[in-house]
Amino acid sequence: xxxxxxxxxxxxxxISRSSTTAFRTGSWSRIRPVFEEKxxxxxxxxxxxxxxxxxxxxxxxxxxxxxxxxxLEESPLPGVCGRVCNHNCQSxxxxxxxxxxxxxxxxxxxxxxxxxxKPVQLTDAGKKxxxxxIGSGPAGLAAAYHLARxxxxxxxxxxxxxxxxxxxxxxxxxxxxxKVLNHDIERILTLDIKPITNHTVDHEGLEKLLDSHKAVLxxxxxxxxxxxxxxxxxxKGIIPGLDFLLDSSIQAQVKGRNVIVIGGGNTAIDASRxxxxxxxxxxxxxxxxxxxxxxxxxxxxxxxxxxxxxRIPSHPMEFIGEKGEICSIRCREIVQxxxxxxxISSSKPNIEFKELFPCDVVITAIGQTLVASSLHSxxxxxxxxxxxxxxxxTARKGLYVAGDAGPFQATVVDAMASGKRxxxxxxxxxxxxxxxxxxxxxxxxxxxxxxxxxxxxxxRNSDASAKINRYSYLTASETTPQxxxxxxxxxxxxxxxxxxxxxxxxxxxxxxxxxFYCGSCIGCDLCATFxxxxxxxxxxxxxxxxxxxxxxxxxxxxxAACVRGVLEMGEEQ
Amino acid sequence: xxxxNTIDVLDAGHAACPGCGYAIGMKTVLKALGSKAVxxxxxxxxxxxxxxxxxxxxxxxxxxxxxxxxxxxAAGISAALKRQGISDVTVLAFAGDGGTFDIGLQALSGAAxxxxxxxxxxxxxxxxxxxxxxxxxxxxxxxxxGTSPNGNTKNKKQIMEIMAAHRIPYAATASIAFPxxxxxxxxxxxxxxxTRFIHLLAPCNTGWKIAPDEAPLVSRLSVESNIFPxxxxxxxxxxxxxxxxxxxxxxxxxxxxGRFSHILPDQIKAVQTETDRAWAELCAREARTRQxxxxxxxxxxxxxxxxxx
Numbered sequence: 063x064x065x066x067x068x069x070x071x072x073x074x075x076x077i078s079r080s081s082t083t084a085f086r087t088g089s090w091s092r093i094r095p096v097f098e099e100k101x102x103x104x105x106x107x108x109x110x111x112x113x114x115x116x117x118x119x120x121x122x123x124x125x126x127x128x129x130x131x132x133x134l135e136e137s138p139l140p141g142v143c144g145r146v147c148n149h150n151c152q153s154x155x156x157x158x159x160x161x162x163x164x165x166x167x168x169x170x171x172x173x174x175x176x177x178x179x180k181p182v183q184l185t186d187a188g189k190k191x192x193x194x195x196i197g198s199g200p201a202g203l204a205a206a207y208h209l210a211r212x213x214x215x216x217x218x219x220x221x222x223x224x225x226x227x228x229x230x231x232x233x234x235x236x237x238x239x240x241k242v243l244n245h246d247i248e249r250i251l252t253l254d255i256k257p258i259t260n261h262t263v264d265h266e267g268l269e270k271l272l273d274s275h276k277a278v279l280x281x282x283x284x285x286x287x288x289x290x291x292x293x294x295x296x297x298k299g300i301i302p303g304l305d306f307l308l309d310s311s312i313q314a315q316v317k318g319r320n321v322i323v324i325g326g327g328n329t330a331i332d333a334s335r336x337x338x339x340x341x342x343x344x345x346x347x348x349x350x351x352x353x354x355x356x357x358x359x360x361x362x363x364x365x366x367x368x369x370x371x372x373r374i375p376s377h378p379m380e381f382i383g384e385k386g387e388i389c390s391i392r393c394r395e396i397v398q399x400x401x402x403x404x405x406i407s408s409s410k411p412n413i414e415f416k417e418l419f420p421c422d423v424v425i426t427a428i429g430q431t432l433v434a435s436s437l438h439s440x441x442x443x444x445x446x447x448x449x450x451x452x453x454x455x456t457a458r459k460g461l462y463v464a465g466d467a468g469p470f471q472a473t474v475v476d477a478m479a480s481g482k483r484x485x486x487x488x489x490x491x492x493x494x495x496x497x498x499x500x501x502x503x504x505x506x507x508x509x510x511x512x513x514x515x516x517x518x519x520x521x522r523n524s525d526a527s528a529k530i531n532r533y534s535y536l537t538a539s540e541t542t543p544q545x546x547x548x549x550x551x552x553x554x555x556x557x558x559x560x561x562x563x564x565x566x567x568x569x570x571x572x573x574x575x576x577x578f579y580c581g582s583c584i585g586c587d588l589c590a591t592f593x594x595x596x597x598x599x600x601x602x603x604x605x606x607x608x609x610x611x612x613x614x615x616x617x618x619x620x621x622a623a624c625v626r627g628v629l630e631m632g633e634e635q
Numbered sequence: 636x637x638x639x640n641t642i643d644v645l646d647a648g649h650a651a652c653p654g655c656g657y658a659i660g661m662k663t664v665l666k667a668l669g670s671k672a673v674x675x676x677x678x679x680x681x682x683x684x685x686x687x688x689x690x691x692x693x694x695x696x697x698x699x700x701x702x703x704x705x706x707x708x709a710a711g712i713s714a715a716l717k718r719q720g721i722s723d724v725t726v727l728a729f730a731g732d733g734g735t736f737d738i739g740l741q742a743l744s745g746a747a748x749x750x751x752x753x754x755x756x757x758x759x760x761x762x763x764x765x766x767x768x769x770x771x772x773x774x775x776x777x778x779x780x781g782t783s784p785n786g787n788t789k790n791k792k793q794i795m796e797i798m799a800a801h802r803i804p805y806a807a808t809a810s811i812a813f814p815x816x817x818x819x820x821x822x823x824x825x826x827x828x829x830t831r832f833i834h835l836l837a838p839c840n841t842g843w844k845i846a847p848d849e850a851p852l853v854s855r856l857s858v859e860s861n862i863f864p865x866x867x868x869x870x871x872x873x874x875x876x877x878x879x880x881x882x883x884x885x886x887x888x889x890x891x892x893g894r895f896s897h898i899l900p901d902q903i904k905a906v907q908t909e910t911d912r913a914w915a916e917l918c919a920r921e922a923r924t925r926q927x928x929x930x931x932x933x934x935x936x937x938x939x940x941x942x943x944x
């Protein structure tokens with residue numbers, strides 16, 4: 063039997079030969095998905111606006127070099143920030159509502175430990191416009207880095223013999239090893255930056271710099287101790303916190319003695335832990351819950367408490383001496399209202415309050431202020447800082463301020479952020495390209511991204527960060543974060559080795575894989591997979607997904623499935 | 636427009652409602668099926684999506700058949716292809732839950748009994764949605780439909796157990812919310828011969844009274860709450876669970892759907908009890924059948940497909 067004898071089927075049954083694409087189902091709705099990459103909540107919380115989602119995705123794919131490059135877009139010190147940053151980002155992580163935040167700081171450290179990348183030049187528009195930066199702490203380094211990336215030849219002046227400022231001298235090696243800092247600084251110096259160390263700038267020096275450079279940025283920091291204003295402060299044995307951290311000969315004096323540290327912030331915690339490492343008999347911290355700054359993160363408080371440091375809330379009223387030497391502190395009790403005012407979870411008192419605290423050495427770490435030098439006294443000051451606006455501009459044209467010397471938050475990452483804002487402000491002013499959009503970006507918004515400044519097209523709005531939708535938590539399994547290896551307390555107090563270790567690359571990849579990559583499209587294709595109308599398309603070579611307006615019925619399945627919050631439904635333009 | 640996600644398998648412009656779970660399901664199945672295939676559609680929303688004459692959305696040759704005969708039509712096409720010496724074309728039938736659980740059950744049973752060579756995908760939206768939401772034997776207990784205005788009074792028919800009883804080489808449940816799992820199952824079925832059955836839960840936004848963007852979400856919930864576990868049955872005997880769900884309370888699944896808006900706390904409790912029982916039984920079956928048959932396929936002594944006439 064052969065088949066060609068059969069009838070042509072077309073003669074007995076109708077056969078559809080055209081496509082349904084002829085039907086313009088797009089007319090059913092005016093609502094369409096809108097593709098817009100956004101800041102992730104963590105990036106908004108990060109003062110330097112690190113592109114965390116992008117770095118996380120790269121590490122989850124094992125690309126440590128790419129992740130480091132992503133961090134270097136916004137911040138020159140990933141090795142430093144990966145260790146000492148106060149990680150605001152983690153408290154805003156969308157994963158907090160699910161299981162536990164992604165360990166972003168640890169991942170930044172992993173990118174720096176396992177990756178290599180070079181700084182990228184943004185423009186060479188500043189080639190003929192030299193800028194001087196006074197001070198090489200986090201603010202000065204960040205400013206010099208970003209200025210050099212925008213083409214400016216930078217002179218980086220430093221009073222001491224080493225670059226790094228507070229990072230080099232004020233943060234002990236068990237938190238930030240010197241070689242990590244030096245590695246970050248070496249990377250910065252691959253740019254067109256001329257470091258000049260052992261160079262102190264006074265009032266006249268500043269005038270000269272203003273003549274020889276188009277702009278000068280002051281990032282000198284605050285190095286003078288704040289006094290407590292209570293009786294007995296001139297007794298022997300009372301040491302300002304920063305002096306203690308800077309000078310190893312002073313540190314050696316605490317061996318075998320009873321040490322009390324006054325203050326609640328990072329300097330206080332660092333000073334107490336350094337005293338412990340120098341063989342102090344006992345170390346306690348007296349902190350005033352209503353007045354003292356709180357340490358940047360709970361981790362440090364926990365680590366200090368593990369090392370046997372007591373934290374007691376109280377109010378020193380008088381230093382009592384014997385033959386001119388400190389022997390005890392008289393305190394008044396903390397009122398409940400003061401206590402509840404300013405309290406974090408782990409800052410619970412761990413011994414009962416006493417009125418009299420006997421001691422041999424007192425370290426005061428209640429804050430710092432500007433050094434009284436001719437450089438600073440010629441400038442207008444308020445609350446112990448130089449007066450400046452958000453961009454770091456002072457009353458004098460061409461003179462900018464960044465970091466602790468200016469009216470900015472006193473953390474490493476905030477100093478870096480103020481350095482970046484000032485650098486961009488200097489660049490725009492000198493190249494004459496300051497416009498309304500730039501001013502708005504520099505002055506407003508919770509965070510400031512230099513990459514957004516230099517990219518074409520619409521700028522991201524840091525007040526509208528990516529939201530998470532119901533689908534994200536449903537599809538994500540609950541996982542525990544990777545733990546960083548930590549040296550046992552009794553072992554680590556014997557020396558200055560780094561307390562917290564980094565993750566292995568495999569662990570880092572797993573940790574970064576927990577990220578939702580909020581606000582950044584990673585090409586997961588879920589929107590296209592769940593589009594019933596086959597109208598979600600990604601044009602070749604582009605990252606953006608777009609709905610075919612002729613066929614999209616506006617159901618919103620794509621936006622509902624977009625775990626990253628990049629797609630949202632909106633009216634057709 | 637260029638779309639690298641679906642290549643010539645389903646065209647835009649079909650007449651499904653916005654957010655249709657059927658369309659998502661068909662698209663995913665067709666993508667895994669590839670272009671070397673013939674598809675049978677029968678009256679159901681699948682036929683609406685396939686398009687009115689003279690237009691079609693399907694990128695592969697397809698045949699519209701009668702409501703109850705998806706399975707024998709596919710068997711016939713498969714046999715005809717074999718007769719012509721064509722062996723690399725897969726025949727797949729799409730039918731709704733009405734066409735599978737109710738009207739087409741006898742015809743499907745006959746084809747499965749003969750172990751005819753085709754893949755049968757039951758797109759289950761748990762009622763006669765195309766005709767305006769009437770109760771079917773696939774409708775779950777307590778669900779509203781036009782003909783069960785106070786809630787359905789019967790439990791959902793266990794189609795997987797019926798199919799397993801035919802000892803067909805492959806039967807699997809799948810969900811549109813797990814596209815990778817669904818595609819893997821279609822691809823696995825493609826490599827086999829004989830009657831292969833895929834029970835695909837595909838929500839109907841209209842009939843389930845959910846928002847147009849909620850079909851993937853609700854499907855996901857159905858799996859995560861154990862209402863619709865994902866598993867495979869090999870040779871009708873050996874069970875294998877594919878996904879360990881989060882075991883969310885069934886209330887999460889019921890509460891998002893308007894068709895359960897009248898449900899009472901006692902009824903939710905009853906659904907939870909029944910779901911827990913079914914899950915425990917499924918786990919026990921998996922353990923028992925693995926112990927009996929191991930991981931190797933069970934040998935069944937029968938020849939697949941239609942014999943030479």
